[in-house]
Amino acid sequence: MKLHITYDHPIPINAFEWTPATYQQTPHMHASLEIGLCLSGKGTFSFGNKRYAASPGDLFLVNHEERHVAQSDSDDPSRYLFINFDAAMLLAEEPGLLLPFSYRSTHFCNHIAGGSALAQQLTPWILTIADELKEKSPGYLAMAKSALIQLCGRLLRHYNGLLTEDERLIMVKSVHQVQSLATLVEQRHREPIGLGELADELGLSVSRVSRAFLETTGYRFSDYVSLLRVQSAKRDLTGTDKAVATIAFECGFQSLPTFYRVFKEFVGVSPIVYRQSIGSAQ
Template sequence: MEFQHLHPYYEMMILLAPNATHLIEGTPYNIHMGDIVLLAPSVMHKSVYYKGEPSKRIIIDFMYELHNPDTAEAYEKILSPFNNELPIFRFSLEDRQKLISILNSLFVFSKEHQYYGNPADEFYIHTKFQEFLYTLYDLKDKNLYTNDQSYSSIEQKMYEISSYIHNHFSEDISLNSLSDQFFVSPSYLSREFKQVTGFNLSNYIQLTRIKNAQYRLVSSNEKISVISEECGFASFSQFNRIFNKVAGTSPRQYRQTAITNNK
């Protein structure tokens, strides 16, 4: 089973399939056709599609780097929906068509102007995308999304625990500490967590730590030993061993490969 992932750029997903579940930092959200999921950099997530349903979606990834301080406040505003506590949006048909119309004009223009070397073409694309982001920002208070969960009490408890892991992975957490925290026996927690999430609980903790470490390795110049400690590993040797097992390479080589590929 695929684990959740994260990346150093903004991501926007528009669901085209009838239904899906989107996991954000271990918490499941049921989404329907036309819903928009906004993901800020470093947010761990993944989509889960129901059996027999197509995994259709539109994904737009983009980076934002501050080049002009004069526009910093404006960008902070129009990107603020990505930092909502619940960054999923559902709009009326009329409002949704406003957004889709802008995207359609972008796609048509991109298809007709396949070479982006022309500064005027690039200017149009950037300006149109800014219009899309502003329109989304302008509509944010008209969000109709509600998370219509239909989970059993056991599933809700396990997802509560997975969300806790994502928020506390840097701390000393284990099967025993979590069983005490959530008032369940270790054997029950181990069995039900695997049943609900598909992952052994200890592996889930370590994968969450490794994914966050991978992000920091490629997005910062922090010392690897600092990343190891702040991602919750008991020792640097433990970090190296688990990182090699998960990523198939050492943390140092992982960082170096990322630097080489980005040149």
């Protein structure tokens, strides 16, 4: 099962607490990346065929390729704080920060033991992100994003040291290819663009760059283009008084029905409702 994630803030980061069921639920996956902190109780956290015991202070890393599910102990149910975020934000900020999440599942330990040096480094940043998004004090969006970058930077330094030189070169090359493609998409997402023409410009095969893009970001190329167009539309909806139809076509959508459908898939509400809700909140 693949879940669709919507975000509760103008930046693509969510923070939420959750208590897993005490029975086995259906594993799921999602395009977003995730870090879970066990706050209390006991249980297990499964990733495919991998199964980890969970106790307070433990951390779990989730990428966009692995099916996963947590389960609580019936006598002492676990409770988690999850930070859920969009890979596209790190791609735009510093692509290398995605490396810890570009793992091959069979060779990766998703569990970071509570009390370990790494857990002690990461936990304060997880709590900071959650606090900033909850309190919404002045500057909270920048503070939450900064804390996430600090968190992922520390993950990068840790996992970079565990890679062989060949693994590091392969992953870095893949991320750089994705960064080059993402830069072109950022520049031209308001225009009609196709993966084939951009891959030709970069001197890459369509199949190679398509696979690398999906593995690194969790997005198919077409979905990433749609994401950028929706982000542009959100800015225009709240920052201008242009008509919705004008915004749709200027942001690269070829028809109004497509714009409305894609916008609601990513944002959760229609463009008109979004404009009204942001306006009433100001």
